[in-house]
Amino acid sequence: MISNKQQLIKDVNKLLIKKFGIPKRNEKLPDPVDLLIATILSQNTNDKNSYQAYTKLKKKFPDWEMAARAKRETIEKEIKIAGLGFQKSTAIHSFLNQLKKSKSKISLDYLINSEDQKILNELTSFKGIGVKTASCVLLFALDRNVCPVDTHVHRTVNRIGIVDQKTPDKTFIELNDKFPPKIAHSFHTNLIRLGREICKPKRPNCPACPLLKICEFPEKTTETLDEAKPNNFMLLDNVS
Template sequence: MTARPEGPTGEQEGAGPRGISLREVIDLLVPVYGRPVPQVSHDPLAELVLTVLSQNTADTNSGRAFLQLMRRYPSWDAIAAAPVEEVVAAIQTGGLAQQKAPRIQAILRAVAQRAPDWDVGFLEELPLEEARAWLRALPGVGPKTAACVLLFSLGRPALPVDTHVERVSKRLGLIPEKASADQAHGLLEALVPPEEYYAFHMLLIKHGRRTCAARRPACARCPLAACPSREG
């Protein structure tokens, strides 16, 4: 992943508001889950659609829905122009198809107006915040979706904050409990070094799914002994 010349510097690598070390979080989670290796897709439009499909569903289901959508339609133009009921049927396995189908079509139609050739690779060359703003201007694209496209498809220093990352970060005291999802993106991008954005995102997702669950966190086997929310 490229170093980020603009925006937050990531020099604040010490403790969150409640005293836990960010460096300790990463160093203790890597032996458990492995060091994530960035894999850049270089296909921002596909990443954008896949990210919408991944919302509130398992990765396997969203991936299956994406493949079915690609097999059903020969082009982005065809998806944008298709009857919405057909798109709903094509992505049914991904869950919430009634909401995601019209959202995907609205995004694609907006992209077609701004990039008629469907080539949005220019986002890799734009200043980071301009690229983020371009994505955020698309209908229904929030900070997490924009960050996913920037990080996973273009290798740019943006930090997606999903429900797992937000929950674990708050339990660790890295960000305030009352911070909104939008605020969490800015706070964590300022706290985490840009070169660690990918690893931090992936490690906290794995930790949130496997150990620090929403309802019953497995504190007894958590490697983060200094967690201020630790039970038992």
């Protein structure tokens, strides 16, 4: 039986596709290690800066074994443009070395046939890897029907009334409990676009929102604002 939550997710997905279209995806799934490192770089910055940092890092270290052997400071230097250089370089360097130590090589291919929850548990067991990063690997590198929850997804699904949670990790659990099949990528990606362009943190532009009629947010705005410029570049769909 389809629950109200599942139906609401499907309705939201349809309305967002009508507004923004079906989001483009990488033609070829990226390597899970590449994707995980790109996700670390994407934290607290925009996709343009994190893409530049990722490209620079890959150029310096075409092979992640080299990055694992390098000094953490060298990684920090390459990724400066993405901000939080110390934290991000520590997370990347530590992840690469933990993986190398436990599996003797830097590859996540051993996870490819595992179940979603097992992969989440395994990835979050690495020090410095959280639920958001692990769920991005599931969706973008392993093509699983899992919806990661970043700040935009957390804000919008709570405003719309799909979930009622205070933290992104709790939102992730409630949102992904029986998530409707096949739509996680378009739902996730278009919600990020909605959050960037219309349902902004401080002042949502509700009159311009395709979800106006079904959204349950009690503080909907009534004054029409200028529509923001399209902002649809997604780092994680451009990792290669």
